[in-house]
Amino acid sequence: MNKQQTNDVILQTVTKVACFIILLFSFHLFFAGHNNPGGGFIAGLMTSSSFVLLLLAYDLKTVKNILPINFIYVAATGLFISVCTGIGSFVFGAQFLSHAFGYFHLPLLGKTELATAVLFDTGVYLVVVGVTMTIIQTIGERE
Amino acid sequence: MNNLVILPILIPLLAAVLLIFMNKSIKLMRAFSAVSSLAAVAAAAVLAQTVFTDGIQTLYLGGWKPPFGIILVADQFASILALTTAIIGFATVLYSFRSIGEKRERFFYYPAVQFLLAGVSGAFLTGDLFNLFVFFEVLLMASYVLIVIGGTKIQLRESLKYIVFNIISSALFVIGVAYLYAVTGTLNMADLSVRISESGHAGLITVIAVLFLIVFGLKGGIFPLYFWMPGSYYAPPAAVSALFGALLTKVGMYAIARVFTLIFTQNAAYTHQLMVWLAALTIIFGVIGSIAYWDVQKIIIYNIVTAVGVILFGIAANTPASIEGSIYYLIHDMIIKGALFMLGGALFALAGTNSLKKMSGYMKTHPALGWMFMISAVSLAGIPPFSGFIGKLKIAEGGFTSGEFVITLLMLLSSLLVLYSVMKIFIYGFWGEEWKDAPRNRSVKGFIYPAAILLFLSLAVGIGTEFVAPYFHQAADTLIHPEKYIEAVLKE
DSSP states (O other), X not given: OOSOOOXXXXXXXXXXXXHHHHHHHHHHHHXXXXXXXXXXXXXXXXXXXXXXXXXXXXXXXXXXXXXXXXXXXXXXXXXXXXXXXXXXXXXXXXOTTOOOEEEEEETTTEEEEEEHHHHHHHHHHHHXXXXXXXXXXXXXXXX | OOXXXXXXXXXXXXXXXXXXXXXXXXXXXXXXXXXXXXXXXXXXXXXXXXXXXXXXXXXXXXXXXXXXXXXXXXXXXXXXXXXXXXXXXXXXXXXXHHHSOHHHHHTTHHHHHXXXXXXXXXXXXXXXXXXXXXXXXXXXXXXXXXXXXXXXXXXXXXXXXXXXXXXXXXXXXXXXXXHHHHHHSOOBHHHHHHHHHHSOOHHHHHHHHHHHHHHHHHHHTOGGGOTTHHHHHHSSOHHHHHHIIIIIHHHHHHHHHHHHHHTOOTTHHHHHHHHHHHXXXXXXXXXXXXXXXXXXXXXXXXXXXXXXXXXXXXXXXXXXXXXXXXXXXXXXXXXXXXXXXXXXXXXXXXXXXXXXXXXXXXXXXXXXXXXXXXXXXXXXXXXXXXXXXXXXXXXXXXXXXXXXXXXXXXXHHXXXXXXXXXXXXXXXXXXXXXXXXXXXXXXXXXXXXXHHHHHHHHHHHHHTHHHHHHHHHHHHHHHXXXXXXXHHHHOO
């Protein structure tokens, strides 16, 4: 960071495009997880890899300006969501972590299967993003 | 359908998550972790009472029937251990207020403690071998954080050793689970027990049993595998040592007690004989360590090794009396080691050193601390009105019944040396003239009242043996008759 900024026009321009493609692919992986290979873990890694690409093309400060998030709290939020999907079973009088699903008619998407496992996976996704980014940012910050 | 079983795991887990959000305000973190630890104690107590009146409680996670789903099983053994864990967690949280220091508190100390408690309770309550592994990892990860938090030189050095040995033992654990899964095709403990008694692979199963003994021996600190313990328990501050000394090795002992009474019962002549010899060597090396050192913490740490040997001997002798004695001694040792580490920490705070040669005369200035140390010392050695007595008595009874005269006598003799080692702390630390240039008039009130809670509990168990005996008897009953456990888990 204290060395002189090199001229990375090509890297930065490609990053601007590639970053969104990687993000989209990670969302695809996340939603595909129920019936195809994918899921919260790999999607979280893929999302953080797009952030890492940003970190490589720009520097820590710029990325912190773009994403002013404390990633420790992201991981904690993820854990909280996952634990809460289990606690929901207390409300409905079911066994802990019982899974429920149903078919709904959503606007635009039509008949869609919604499952509570997706909520659990959202927690996993956030934990993975939070933990990976915390590790990379704290190591990167050290002089 | 009984979600009560998961509460001793869920409360610390949820508390840990919420505590991460509170890391700006130390007061809020302290208050919240004390309240949630108290709630965990209450939940575990209700669970123990429910198990006592209604029998073994099970919870099928997600509603999947065993052996296909994950199951939590609370028999009396697991639930009194979960209760003891919650109580020790509560006392340690109180102890941390005064002793741990703001710098550590800011770096997620309280969440790490709660994660550790969640992992330990989970390891006690699970009914599935792979989940046991996962809960071991949860508690180990939290203990890695706790051992290194603060970042002093000795902590960095010892945490490296601690992490390396634990990673190796965890890898061996996974290998053991893989072998067992390859032979039997199941991971549910009750189902494993049934399939192993039906299968004919006696030789293979014995090899796997010894592998598990090595794994849990590394976690629990039995004879050739305890070498990592003295250094790593010496490094962190007293509150963390108390938590480690009271809980971590005991999870290893619980796992040995569980798998060698439930799963690996086929070739007991070989495996239990091996355990008897390992127990004897553990006791010998433990007492040698504890009488050799002139350092308060080191003496207490080597007493853990001795206690682990005694508990292992009770399990290995494999008679109803000795198994019941092991359970008594396990609970007693968890409580009293927590208290001893806390009192040792108070002594360190007073004297500024752990060396017995540089302290004396604290009886005059701090009589409460002195008497509490005295009581925990005689309780550790197993003097009759205190809690250590009944456990050792029953283990000795079982040892004589199973014909292990030499080792039983060895165990009884070890009590003398244990008493000598802790009395050495008492005599050199508390008797005599006051040390001239020692820092004076420091209040240790915050240090001794959490220890007082544990000591009171220990006294209650010792004097009120008649009252607690039915619980312990029921706990031993499911270990001696594993078919009750299997029936509770695999019932239709």
